[in-house]
Structures are given as C-alpha cells and as structure tokens.
Amino acid sequence: MDNSLDLLHQKIDQLSAQVAVLSAHQERQIRRQQEFDELKQDMIPIANHMIKLSIEELAEIGDEFRIEDLLFLMKRIMRNTHMVLAMFDRLEGLMGVADEVEMLGKQVFNFTVEELDRLERQGYFSFALEGWRILERIITEFTDDDVRELGDNIVTILTTVRNMTQPEIMTLANNAVGAIQEELPVSDKVSTWSLIRELGNPKVRRGMARMINILKALDEPEISKN
Template sequence: MEQSMIELTQKIDALTAQVAYLADQAQIAERQRQERAELMRDLMPIANDAFRLSVEQLEEIQEYVDLGDLLRLGKRLLRNGRNIDKMLDQLESMMDLAATMGPLANEGFAKAVDVMALMERKGYFAFAQGGLKIADNIVTSFSEDDVKHLGDNVVLILNVVKDMTQPEIMTFIRNTLMVAQGEIEKPVDTSLLALLGQMRDPAVRRGLALTMSVLRVIGSQANGK
C-alpha cells in the first residue's frame, strides 16, 4: 500500500512538472506572438511608406522603363555573375592596396611638404620667381629677328662666354674691379707732372703697353670690317 502511494505521488509530481513546463512554453509562445504582433505594427507603417515611395518613383520613370528592359538587364546580370564577382574581388584588392599605400602616401606627402618648406626658407621659390621675371623681360625685349640672329650666333656667343669665364680671366676682372673701386675713392692728381711721374712706374708702363696692344687689335678688327 505504501509503495503504491509513493508511485502515485511520483506520477503526480511528474505530471505537475510537465504541466508547469507546458505552461512556461505557452507563456513563451504568447510573448513571442505579442512581440511579432508589435513588430508587425511597427513595420507596417514603414512598409506602407516604402511601398508608397516606390510607387511614386516608379510612376516618375515608368515612361523610361520597360518590363522587357528590366528582364534583359536581369538576364545579363545573371549571365555575368562571375564577372561581377571577379570585379568585386578586384575592387576589394584595390581597397586593400589603398589601405596599405595610404600611410606611405601620407608620409611621402608630409616629407614633400617639409622639403618645399625648406626650399621656401632657402629662397628657391623667390629665386625661381625672379628667374621667370628675367625670362619674361628677355622674351618681351627681343623680336623674332633678334631671336633668329641669336640662334645663328649662339655658338659664337657660347664660345665668348666660355672664354670670359676662364679662371684667369675672371680673376683678372675681379682684381681690376677691386683695385679700381679702391682707387676711385682716393683723390687723383691729374697734373702733367703727376702723370709723367706715374710713367716711371714699370707697372704703369706695362699697363699702357697692354692697352695699346688691345687698341691695336680693336683697330685692326674695325679696319677688317
């Protein structure tokens, strides 16, 4: 008798547990149903607005869009699915490359800005601006015939410049200018006796001899012309 009571009690407990489980499942199902209902209530206005906007937009373009065109476009997209996939892969690769090169490009740009700032401080840009102004003056000062004559004689001009820029010639011109600048500031005695006195200086006599030689060459060139 006691064993039967124990078994009956166990069955009642098991049945109670099953009923409680079913009640919990029913509550969960009810909550999910309510949540779905609330979600539908929230989504319906959005869906209605989206449908209304879609209809309005389609009405605006309906004269430009044909159902056959849409079908052909859809078929073409389906036929080129692999190509589109490859294109997307390439796009992703380009984006990865851009992400990799971005820091390098930023570093290079920053370095370029620093170099340009250094050049600005050293005066490169001011010098270039002055050079452009000089070039502009040259271009506006010479006619077409002048440029043609310069082109015909450019070799001779370069040879003259090359000869004039020899170290000994440049040193001679520089020393002469420095001495002349110093002598100009001094008082000069232009009397005949003073000039005759300077003739006793061997350096003066040599200078006169060189001057006369140069004048003789210039005169011969003028006569040859």
C-alpha cells in the same frame, strides 16, 4: 497502502511538472504571438510607405520598365555569376591598391613638406622672390619694341657673351680692373718723361697694341661673328 499513496504522489508530482512545463511553453507562445503582433503593427505602416514609394518610382519609369526586363537581368546575373565574382575580386584588389596608394601619398606628402621646409630654411624661396622682383622690374622698364629688338639681336648678344667669357679675356679684364683699383703712392710723380720711359716696358707696348686693335674694331661697320 503506503506504496500506493507514494506512487500516487509521484504521479501527481509528474503531472504538476508537466503542467508547469506546458504552462511555461504556453506563456512563451503567448509572448511570441504578442511580439509578432506588435512587430506586424510596426511593419505595416513601413511596408505601406515602401509600397507607396515603389509605386511612385515605378510611375516615373512609366512604360519603359517591364517585369520581363527584370527577369532577364536576373537570368543574366545568375548565368554570369563567375564574372560577377571576378568583378568583386578585382574590386577588392583595387581597394587594396587604394590603401597602398593612400599610404604612399602620405609618405610623399610628408617628404614634400620636409623638402619645402628645408628649401625655405636654405633661402631658396627668398631667392626666388627676389628674382621675381627683378623680372617685374625688367618687364616694367622694357617695352615691347625693346624686347623685339632684343630678340633680333639675341644671337649677337650670346656670341659676345661667349667671347667675353673666354679664359684669356676674363684674365685680361681682371688684370685691368685690378690695375684701375690700385692706388698710386702719393710720392710718385707722373711726368711726361716717366711715361715715355714706360714705353720701353714690353707689357706697356702689348697693352698699347691691344688698345689700338680695339680702336680699329670700333670703326668696323659689322660685328664679328667669331
């Protein structure tokens, strides 16, 4: 008798457990249904709005869009899947190159900033500013006719500058400037006889010969091209 009661209690417990499981499952199903209903209620206005927008957009396209075109496009994409994948691979490669270019651009920018700072500290910008002011003065001081005449005689000017920068001419000019700047002692008296005596100095004779050549050249009608 006791065994029968125990067996009956076990069956009742098993049934109670199964009922509890079924009840929990039913509750979950009810909650899921409620959540689905709530989601459906939320999605219906959104779907209606999307359908309305789609209709408006398709209305703008008009008769130019046909469903056959969409199907043809999908077929082309499916038929050329490998090309699409290759395009994405190249796009990924370009993105990698873009990252490298960005890093390189930062390095170039930093280098440029450092170089500009160095040039500013060394006075290059100040020198360029003063040079620009000189150029402005030249532009304001000279007319168009002056510039035109300068262009007509630029070859002669450059030839003259080239001849003047020869070593012997520069040495002669430097010696002449040094002699002009040299002050004679106060006690020295410059008399006619002292000047005549200086004529016996070979340097004086060579200097006078150069002066005579210069005086002769001043009377020439054309400037030498050498």
